[in-house]
Amino acid sequence: MSVPIVKGLFDPRTFSIQYVAACPDTKRCAIIDPVLDFDEKSGATGTVSADAILAYVEAEGLTVEWILDTHPHADHFSAARYLKERTGAPTAIGERVIEVQTLWKDIYNWPSFPTDGSQWDKLFTEGERFRIGEIDAHVLFSPGHTLASITYVIGDAAFVHDTLFMPDSGTARADFPGGSASRLWNSIQGILALPDETRVFVGHDYQPGGREPMWEATVAEHKRSNIHLTKAATEAEFIAIREARDRTLPMPKLILHSLQVNMSGGRLPEPEDNGRRYLKIPLDTLGGAPWNEAA
Numbered sequence: 001m002s003v004p005i006v007k008g009l010f011d012p013r014t015f016s017i018q019y020v021a022a023c024p025d026t027k028r029c030a031i032i033d034p035v036l037d038f039d040e041k042s043g044a045t046g047t048v049s050a051d052a053i054l055a056y057v058e059a060e061g062l063t064v065e066w067i068l069d070t071h072p073h074a075d076h077f078s079a080a081r082y083l084k085e086r087t088g089a090p091t092a093i094g095e096r097v098i099e100v101q102t103l104w105k106d107i108y109n110w111p112s113f114p115t116d117g118s119q120w121d122k123l124f125t126e127g128e129r130f131r132i133g134e135i136d137a138h139v140l141f142s143p144g145h146t147l148a149s150i151t152y153v154i155g156d157a158a159f160v161h162d163t164l165f166m167p168d169s170g171t172a173r174a175d176f177p178g179g180s181a182s183r184l185w186n187s188i189q190g191i192l193a194l195p196d197e198t199r200v201f202v203g204h205d206y207q208p209g210g211r212e213p214m215w216e217a218t219v220a221e222h223k224r225s226n227i228h229l230t231k232a233a234t235e236a237e238f239i240a241i242r243e244a245r246d247r248t249l250p251m252p253k254l255i256l257h258s259l260q261v262n263m264s265g266g267r268l269p270e271p272e273d274n275g276r277r278y279l280k281i282p283l284d285t286l287g288g289a290p291w292n293e294a295a
Contacts, residue, residue, distance in 0.1 A: 002023075002134070002135040002136065002155035002156065003024075003155055003156050003157075004021045004022055004023060004024070004132065004135050004154050004155045004156075004157055005021070005022045005023075005024050006019060006020070006021050006022075006157055006199070006201060006216075007019065007020040007021075007022075007056055008201065008215045008216070009049070009052055009053060009056070010205070010213045010215070011035050011049050011076070012213075013037070014035060014075055014076040014204075014254075015204045015205060015206050015207070015213075016033070016035050016073075016075070016076050016203060016204055017033075017201070017202065017203060017204065017205065017213075017215045018031070018032065018033050018034045018035050018049065018050075018053060018079075019031070019032040019033065019159060019201060020032075020053060020056055020057060020062070021132060021154045021157060021159070022060065022062050022132070022133070023132050023133025023134050023135045025133060025134050026063075026133030026134055027060070027061055027062050027063060027133070028062070028063050028064075028065045028132060028133035029057065029062045029063065029064055029065060029132065029133075030064070030065060030066040030067070030068050030132050030137075030152075030154065031053055031057075031064060031066070031067045031068065031083055031089070032068045032069075032070070032152060032159050033068070033069060033070055033073070033078070033159070033161055033203055034049070034050050034053055034067065034078065034079035034080060034082075034083055035049040035050065035076050035077070035078075035079055036049070036050060036076070036077035036078060036079035036082060036261075036266060037049050037050075037077075038076070038077050038254065038257065038258075040253060040254060040257060043279075045077070045268065047079065047082055049079065050079035050082050050083055050086075053079075053083065054083070054086060054087075057087075064083070064087040064088075064089040065089060065132055065133070066089060066090060066091075066092060066130075066132065067080045067083050067084055067087070067089050067090065067091045067092070068091075068092050068093070068152055068159075069091070069092070069093040069120075069262075069265075069266075070093075070094075070142075070149060070150055070151070070152065070159060070160075070161035070162075070203065071093070071094070071097070071100070071145070071146045071148045071149040071150065071161065071162070072093075072097060072100050072104075072146065072148065072258075072259060072262035072263045073162075073258055073262050074146075074176060074252050074254070074255040074258055074259060074262075075204075075252040075253075075254050075255065075258060076254060076258060077254075077257075077258050077261045077262065077266065078261065078262045078265070078266035079266055080120075080265055080266035081265055081266035081267045081268075082266065084121075090121035090122055091120045091121050091122070091265060091266075092120055092121060092122035092123070092124055093117070093120050093122075093123065093124070093148070093150070093265075094123065094124050094139065094141065094148050094149070094150035095117065095123040095124060095125050096141070096143070096147055096148040096150075097117050097120070097123065097148040097263070098115050098116060098117050098123075099147040099148060099178065100146060100147050100148045100178060100259075100263055101113070101114075101115040101116075101117070101263045102115045103147070103177055103178050104177070104259050104260070104263055105263075107177070107259075107282055107285055108259075108260055108280055108282060109282070119263075119264050119265030119267065120265050124139040124150065125139070126139065126140070126141040127139065127140075127141075132154055132155075135154055135155045136155065137152060137153060137154040137155070138153050139151070139152060139153075140153060140158075140187075140190050140191065141187075142160065142163045142187035142190065142191065143180065143183045143184075143187060144163065144172075144174050144179065144180050144181065144182075144183035144184025144185070144186070144187045144188075145161075145162040145163055145172040145173065145174055145176070145179060145184060146162075146176060146178055146179060147178035147179075149161065149162065149163060149187070151163065151187075151190075151191060153194065153198075156195075156197065156198055156199055157198070157199045157201060158191060158194055158198050158199065158200050158201065158219075159201045159203075160191055160200055160201065160202060160203070161202065161203030161204075162203050162204065163184065163187055163188060163191065164188060164191065164200060164202055164222060164226065165202050165204065165205065165206075166202055166205055166214050166215070166217055167217055167221055167222055167224075167225040167226040167227065168208055168209075168225075168227060169205070169206060169208055169227070170226060170227045170228035170229075170245075171184065171188065171226070171228045171229070171242065172184070172204075173242075173245070173246045173249055174242055174243075174246060175243075175246035175247075175249070176255070177286075181238065181239040181242040181243050181246075182235060182239055184238075184242065185232075185235045185238045185239065185242075186235075188229070191219070191222075192219055192222065192223060192229075194219050195219065196218060196219050196220035196223070197218055197219070197220065198218060198219045199216055199217075199218060200216070200217055200218065200219060200222060201215055201216055202215050202216075202217075228241055228242070249288070250288045250290065251286050251287070251288035255286065256281050256282065256285070256286070257279055257281070260279060260280060261279075
């Protein structure tokens, strides 16, 4: 397999990792799951994280060929739109994003919102092949965490985002609207079927035990030591572990903020007549309120 140069940039505010995957021969690259900064207390947005990507691209003399999202994120804003404006590169996501759009269109009560994926330049299909410079890449459909989650396999690197975490953290939750522990199990099996030496790059690291951030492990390492996979020999066992864990988790603090931006390809709401932009927060829509947990 070809070996891309992979640069991970960790965002401590959201525990996210945004990536640049580059072909060493052509200096062409893909940006994967970029972060647009958002402070929920002040309502401020910023481009510090995305600008760090641009600085790396410039310093390395890279040309951006793709801006790739693995799914509409529930815990941070996507910077795909901002980076497209800065680089001119096309944006892409998996074709089943339309299912997420259809689901959340009703939640936000946006009858005129287009649910055709037209907010991106490209919708990848299951198994579709493309290239980053001279490196072959393809798409694995990886639902479970969301309806639309995909994995980008670029040479020997698999970008799985919220399907797997690092081995000491296990796997991603599957209790969001449209999530499924059963689908997640089957998606993980597809990732584990990749060659053992495949480098798996995760989308979040919550630093268990206070260790330093980590985001890379091989398929073989996940088979050997992932704390959820080593405890679950069957799909039923995995579902029981995953659903029990999910019942203990609060909703991400930015889920209602971020989905309305991310299902629009990273576009912020249009300014209103006073020149300000506004987010729409549906009330009494999701579970996980802290007073219910206490009960």
